[in-house]
Amino acid sequence: MNLESSRRDVCDAPKVSGVSNASARVSRAPQAPGVGTEKSIRKIAFYGKGGIGKSTTVSNLSAALAQRGLRVMQIGCDPKSDSTKTLTAGRAVPSVLDVLRAKGGSNLEDFVFEGYHGIFCVEAGGPQPGIGCAGRAIITAFNRLEELHAYEKLKPDVVLFDVLGDVVCGGFAMPMRYGYADEVAIVSSGEMMALYAAHNIAQALNNFSSRGYAKLAGIVQNSRNIANEDALVAQAAEEIKTRVVGIIPRSDLVQEAENAGKTVVECFPDSPQAAVYAELSRFFHPDAELKEAIP
DSSP states (O other), rough: BGGGGGGOOOGSSSSSTTTTGGGGOOOOOOOOOTTTSSSTOOEEEEEEEEEESHHHHHHHHHHHHTTTTTEEEEEEESTTTTTTTTGTTTOOOOOHHHHHHHHHHOOOHOEEEEOGGGEEEEEEOOOOTTOOOOHHHHHHHHHHHHTTTTHHOOSSSSSEEEEOOSOOOOGGGGGGGGOOOOOOEEEEEESSSHHHHHHHHHHHHHHGGGGOOOEEEEEEOOOOOOTTTHHHHHHHHHHTTTTTTEEEEOOOOOOOOOOOTHHHHHSSSSHHHHHHHHHHHHHHTTTOOOOBBBO
């Protein structure tokens, strides 16, 4: 289902001087030999404390990667099912679990929605409040994606998993296990509880290290403007034997864009904040460059 045509025009008149909606200037790059095959897909899971800004970070990365001509899939792994809302015009889309509950079976088109710049948006979903296990729901959703050969049919170049990271047990650990993701990135600020969650996530990865599962790519700092934040996050990265791979400054543009149902990358494409996400996208996938649309 294509939601691109339903996007609102709020960002066409942004508060930032000189900003325009430049999404029409980019198009998908021709697919190179081997790109989009199961073997070549880059799969990255983003973990972090609830409320730290994972979904904002992942959605803006998806948008930045798509603008560079890559086929992108974003899979939300949170019972709230709100990971992809800024890629789908602010609309909540039916989750895999919603569809399975309603229909008993499903096809890809029932829960894979094409959002901004052709990004494939999927929400794993969760149980009804107070009933069932959210982790088990993620396992069920992943199994259904496999049964329907989602990667083989959609041929994404990169898959981003947006995972609730306060708890890294059971289903919530699925993206970092069994080959679902090749790399794990931790989204954190300099706040104590966010750094505590980062340590727990790193410990879970360390426990899996002998099994050849996903590797820790580093910490993405989503800044909250607390005192000595850069130093605190850098120290935490050193303690868990990794690095800070990007620092995202706090910006009012994030909320303005989300109020319009969009990412900063779409809403304010010429802003310094969008440039931060674009640069971060090059860290996670350096092999593609921005392609200008042919007139």
